[in-house]
Amino acid sequence: MNKRILIIEDEEKIARVLQLELNYEGYRTESAFNGKTGLERAESEEWDLILLDVMLPELNGIEVLRRYRKKNISTPVILLTARDAVPDKVNGLDHGANDYVTKPFEIEELLARIRACFRTSVQKGQAEGNADELTIHDLKLNLGTRDILRQGKRIELTSREFDLLVYLLHNKNQVLSRDQILSQVWGYDFVGDTNVVDVYIRYLRKKIDYPFDMQLIHTYRGVGYSLKEPL
Known part of the structure; x- marks a missing residue:
């Protein structure tokens, strides 16, 4: 089954480009355009990975991540951060983000990070099964x-x-x-x-x-x- 990815990104043009690229790679995607809606979608459905922008209206990405991790500790989350947002990167990792990509980014880099997250999830699942x-x-x-x-x-x-x-x-x-x-x-x-x-x-x-x-x-x-x- 194709893996499901939720994109939480308030810039709709970026979200649309990400959906097109990820769909082309065989992933199934859906988007949310603010933090509140994104958190609701994340918690109400099963996802294989979440792409989460840090700068979001209504609820910022770090707060979305913090609340989401209280209920789900296993689904990989990749943060999308501004180039100079070092505190956001550190804060995000401390709150359970698996990785981050700095804007602007090359789609090839993002795809590689996504594949790496999936490989790591498989390894952890095997370890937990043993x-x-x-x-x-x-x-x-x-x-x-x-x-x-x-x-x-x-x-x-x-x-x-x-x-x-x-x-x-x-x-x-x-x-x-x-x-x-x-x-x-x-x-x-x-x-x-x-x-x-x-x-x-x-x-x-x-x-x-x-x-x-x-x-x-x-x-x-x-x-x-x-x-x-x-x-």
Whole structure:
């Protein structure tokens, strides 16, 4: 069955161009032209992916994303952002966006990001089908409920931090390069500063390592990171 994509974009000409291009690629598409209507459509129907503009009337894209993620944590969302809207990009990723594309963009780039999101969704689905719980030492993560416990204490993570921890757990005791982490967790071939990995590793450490006596995340200078069982 052809995948369904919801386009939430207030510029109707852009939305129409996106629909034509995506339909040509075999996707089924529908559009909403403001945040309120877009959120209603997103929550009331099943979608395989959502393209979400940040600057929307009635309800901005970040707020749409925040509310949508309360009910749906699995459907991929790609943000469409202005060139200089760095805070929007960071805020969007923290609230569960899977990726973002900066306007103006080439349609080939957007199509590649969409394909990458679908590949990542398949990989996550396979992982969840293989095991509901991932563990290392005294840390437990349940893929179904998204509960994370260490020494019995509940840990709250953002969507991106959760994805990063899942990837580290699936590859525990292995040293992973920044490029590997970017490709698998961010879901596309990242072009730019790999420092984003360092930033999110730091976020993760503050929540799953620093409050506890035993360190699980280890840095290998010049190489990358590893989630390792204590010796």
